[in-house]
Amino acid sequence: MSDNYEYILRTEHVSKHFGTLEVLKDISLSVKKGEVICIIGPSGAGKSTFLRSLNQLEKISSGKIFIRDELFLHRENDHTVDKLPKEKQQELLLEMGMVFQRFNLFPHKTVLQNVCEAPIIVRKEKKEAVEERAKELLARVGLSDKANEYPSRLSGGQQQRVAIARALAMNPEIMLFDEPTSALDPELVGDVLTVMKELAESGMTMLCVTHEMGFAREVADRVLFMADGIIAEEGTPEEIFTNPKAERTKSFLNAVLEA
Amino acid sequence: MKSEGIRKYLKAIIVAGVIVLVCIILGILKPGRDEVLSRTSPEMQKMIDADANSSRKRVTVTYNDMLVISYASLSTSGAKVMSERYVGFLGKVYPADEGAMKIVGQMVNYTYRMLGCGENLMHGAKLTILLTTLTVIFGILLGTILALGKISKHKVLRHLSGMYIFFFRGTPLLIQLFVVYFTVPGICGFAWRDLFPASDAEAVYKGAFTAALIAFALNSGAYCAEIVRSAIQSIDKGQFEASKALGMNYAQTMTRIIIPQSVRRMIPNVSNEFIMILKDASLVFAISLMDITTISKNIMTSEGSYLVFIPALVIYLVITAFFGIIFNKIEKKFSVYE
Numbered sequence: 001m002s003d004n005y006e007y008i009l010r011t012e013h014v015s016k017h018f019g020t021l022e023v024l025k026d027i028s029l030s031v032k033k034g035e036v037i038c039i040i041g042p043s044g045a046g047k048s049t050f051l052r053s054l055n056q057l058e059k060i061s062s063g064k065i066f067i068r069d070e071l072f073l074h075r076e077n078d079h080t081v082d083k084l085p086k087e088k089q090q091e092l093l094l095e096m097g098m099v100f101q102r103f104n105l106f107p108h109k110t111v112l113q114n115v116c117e118a119p120i121i122v123r124k125e126k127k128e129a130v131e132e133r134a135k136e137l138l139a140r141v142g143l144s145d146k147a148n149e150y151p152s153r154l155s156g157g158q159q160q161r162v163a164i165a166r167a168l169a170m171n172p173e174i175m176l177f178d179e180p181t182s183a184l185d186p187e188l189v190g191d192v193l194t195v196m197k198e199l200a201e202s203g204m205t206m207l208c209v210t211h212e213m214g215f216a217r218e219v220a221d222r223v224l225f226m227a228d229g230i231i232a233e234e235g236t237p238e239e240i241f242t243n244p245k246a247e248r249t250k251s252f253l254n255a256v257l258e259a
Numbered sequence: 260m261k262s263e264g265i266r267k268y269l270k271a272i273i274v275a276g277v278i279v280l281v282c283i284i285l286g287i288l289k290p291g292r293d294e295v296l297s298r299t300s301p302e303m304q305k306m307i308d309a310d311a312n313s314s315r316k317r318v319t320v321t322y323n324d325m326l327v328i329s330y331a332s333l334s335t336s337g338a339k340v341m342s343e344r345y346v347g348f349l350g351k352v353y354p355a356d357e358g359a360m361k362i363v364g365q366m367v368n369y370t371y372r373m374l375g376c377g378e379n380l381m382h383g384a385k386l387t388i389l390l391t392t393l394t395v396i397f398g399i400l401l402g403t404i405l406a407l408g409k410i411s412k413h414k415v416l417r418h419l420s421g422m423y424i425f426f427f428r429g430t431p432l433l434i435q436l437f438v439v440y441f442t443v444p445g446i447c448g449f450a451w452r453d454l455f456p457a458s459d460a461e462a463v464y465k466g467a468f469t470a471a472l473i474a475f476a477l478n479s480g481a482y483c484a485e486i487v488r489s490a491i492q493s494i495d496k497g498q499f500e501a502s503k504a505l506g507m508n509y510a511q512t513m514t515r516i517i518i519p520q521s522v523r524r525m526i527p528n529v530s531n532e533f534i535m536i537l538k539d540a541s542l543v544f545a546i547s548l549m550d551i552t553t554i555s556k557n558i559m560t561s562e563g564s565y566l567v568f569i570p571a572l573v574i575y576l577v578i579t580a581f582f583g584i585i586f587n588k589i590e591k592k593f594s595v596y597e
Contacts, residue, residue, distance in 0.1 A: 055504055056503075057500055057503060098504035100497060100504075102497055103497075104495070104498060104500060104501035106501070106516055106520075107596055107597070109596075117515065118506060118507065121507060121511050122506040122507055123506075150596040151596075152597055166505070167504075167505075170505060170506065
């Protein structure tokens with residue numbers, strides 16, 4: 001695969017509606033390799049929907065999605081205008097790892113099996129090689145000793161770290177985090193954020209929908225503030241957190257940071 | 260690991276071991292065929308001795324050996340009709356022509372016949388269990404296909420599955436059995452027994468069994484479809500999303516992630532379906548298969564013994580209890596991750 005691209009991920013005028021409810025309005029975003037972008041904003045702003053549209057868990061209504069400068073999907077008025085052939089699409093989608101709010105680990109498989117499943121089944125890799133890599137990943141998220149446990153025996157924070165290792169096992173170029181700490185008890189949030197921080201420092205391209213303002217401030221290269229289906233404001237953490245321009249951003253940050 | 264497994268089942272192993280031991284002891288102490296026959300009346304002894312040296316047999320001996328207890332019935336034909344019955348138990352032979360021993364003897368005899376002892380698989384409880392087990396296996400396979408059809412994105416598949424389920428749940432199993440056994444070969448011009456070589460004495464039974472299995476499996480498939488569908492739909496949507504995000508296709512998601520999780524949720528309902536089929540299997544009396552029910556009915560009609568239905572009920576209960584335990588064990592095994 002060529003590394004000759006300007007943006008690893010780019011959207012142009014992406015819109016999405018559920019019935020008459022417009023969730024995303026004309027969202028354009030360009031992501032460079034290695035960038036860490038945090039998306040903040042009030043509930044119902046469309047943050048999760050936007051993230052889920054990127055890896056096709058939701059179908060956009062109109063707009064274009066580019067991956068590595070290639071037109072991945074182009075839809076207008078709920079009809080597909082242009083797209084890559086299915087196999088090529090599938091291949092590019094594997095470059096996006098996703099971490100969910102509710103972990104979504106496979107409960108009937110052990111931690112190690114959870115991590116190994118997709119590389120073996122989807123990428124058809126050798127079991128021994130995958131297991132070795134999986135153990136390294138589990139060590140990286142601090143869960144080496146839990147390899148043979150079932151997810152139900154783990155705390156929420158541990159489950160989420162397994163979910164991160166599971167996504168990383170596919171060697172993705174971009175990681176999408178959909179409110180990864182929102183379902184966790186407060187004292188478990190730290191461990192997950194530490195893993196995410198290390199991941200960001202290692203040069204991974206990341207898109208995080210999050211309510212952890214401290215994390216966004218510390219780790220993000222760029223912060224997007226979304227409200228009512230649009231990107232209301234965008235800038236460095238410094239700009240957004242200390243000197244927000246839009247009224248909507250100011251009131252949101254006041255409300256969140258006071259609490 | 261191994262010793263842990265043994266300890267877990269220690270109680271069950273001890274109970275089973277004691278039962279087996281008692282049965283072996285009772286079996287050894289039980290008087291054998293020759294011993295029972297040697298205790299018959301002097302007249303009967305003479306007849307038996309005469310038969311031994313003659314090509315023309317006048318004594319009919321029925322000997323039922325039920326592991327711990329035995330039952331012999333002797334009757335003669337010819338000028339002087341005699342009939343005698345005996346029960347052999349714990350080293351003693353008891354006359355069973357009247358009183359409590361008569362009832363005991365009858366129960367042993369009926370149970371022996373309804374279990375299909377001394378007969379091939381096409382008889383008695385063996386037939387019932389074989390038919391039920393195969394029906395459930397094929398029913399689940401068919402039901403899974405129908406369930407996937409019913410939740411499919413393709414309208415045609417959804418409607419086909421829906422119509423199939425509607426038809427088989429909406430008509431009586433007995434008539435479905437008649438259609439498979441009589442109507443289908445009638446239209447297509449074949450006979451079920453012709454599926455087996457003419458030299459096979461059991462061809463008629465085997466043909467009827469095949470027809471019954473097909474009818475039962477088709478019917479059970481419709482019920483299992485609903486069991487499988489509701490189990491699949493009870494799985495959290497996040498499991499589908501996680502699979503998709505990891506790049507798995509529909510078939511991989513279903514076979515590796517969704518169906519394995521659904522299995523555990525299906526087991527209580529499949530267990531229920533199994534018991535229903537076990538009882539529905541008695542409908543094969545209508546195509547002259549010799550299952551527990553048919554045999555008990557035949558005994559009632561030919562020998563007028565109204566007590567025969569009591570051991571019939573007990574046999575059904577024992578089979579149900581046995582499979583109930585097995586399904587419980589399977590459910591536990593599949594729940595290990597919860």
